[in-house]
Every structure is written in structure tokens, then in C-alpha cells.
Amino acid sequence: MDAWEGPEDVLRRIERxxxxxxxxxxxxxxxxxxxxxxxxxxxxxxxxxxxxxxxxWRTIQDEAYTLSDIRWVIRTDTAAVCVYNxxxxxxxxxxxxxxxxxxxxxxxxxxxxxxxxxxxxSRAPAxx
Numbered sequence: 001m002d003a004w005e006g007p008e009d010v011l012r013r014i015e016r017x018x019x020x021x022x023x024x025x026x027x028x029x030x031x032x033x034x035x036x037x038x039x040x041x042x043x044x045x046x047x048x049x050x051x052x053x054x055x056x057w058r059t060i061q062d063e064a065y066t067l068s069d070i071r072w073v074i075r076t077d078t079a080a081v082c083v084y085n086x087x088x089x090x091x092x093x094x095x096x097x098x099x100x101x102x103x104x105x106x107x108x109x110x111x112x113x114x115x116x117x118x119x120x121x122s123r124a125p126a127x128x
């Protein structure tokens with residue numbers, strides 16, 4: 001990791017690693033006690049988060065995961081919080097899959113590196 005890397009860079013690295021299905025790279029950017037809230041459950045710690053990612057990768061074939069409209073609502077020298085829209089496209093059981101939603105990430109800077117301590121993803125309501 002570059003010493004000058006900011007939370008924006010970390011978020012994009014996680015996005016790329018997610019699309020590459022490389023959880024080891026994702027994990028480099030997560031706090032060991034991170035908590036992830038997804039539509040299908042809550043996951044605490046790297047082992048549980050890995051299992052959630054890998055289950056998704058097995059379910060959604062050829063997934064393309066993208067983030068857009070990223071807005072940093074808090075940004076200090078040691079903490080950053082952003083909200084964004086996400087989209088997951090691929091196939092599930094041979095049929096097209098397209099999910100959209102909203103996300104929140106909380107990062108903290110510890111020992112010179114930005115790490116995600118919390119992510120919350122939820123499907124967008126039909127009127128969003």
C-alpha cells in the first residue's frame with residue numbers, strides 16, 4: 001500500500017478485487033474486526049466476511065460489481081465515511097441478474113493505512 005493512499009483509493013481497490021474475485025486483496029483493506037451488513041445477513045470478522053463474499057461469487061456468475069455516486073460525508077485524518085450506489089450484474093442459474101442498491105462504508109486510519117471497519121449494503125427500494 002502506498003503511504004499516500006487515501007480512503008478513496010482503498011474503496012476502488014476493494015471494488016477491483018471484488019470483480020477479480022480476490023478476497024485476499026479485499027482483506028488487505030479490511031480491519032480484522034470489520035462488520036459487514038448485507039441484505040442476507042450480518043458478518044463479523046475476516047472469516048465470516050470471506051465466506052459471504054465467496055458465497056456471492058459462487059451464486060452470481062460473471063459478476064460485474066460497480067460503485068457510483070460516491071459521496072464522502074465525513075473525512076478527517078483518521079476517519080472517513082462514504083455513501084454510494086452499487087450495481088451487481090451477472091447471471092444466476094443461467095438467468096440475467098441485475099441488483100442495485102445503496103452502500104455505506106466506514107474507514108479508519110490505523111498505523112498509516114486506511115481500513116474498512118464497516119460496510120452496509122442494502123437493495124434500493126423501487127422508487128429510489
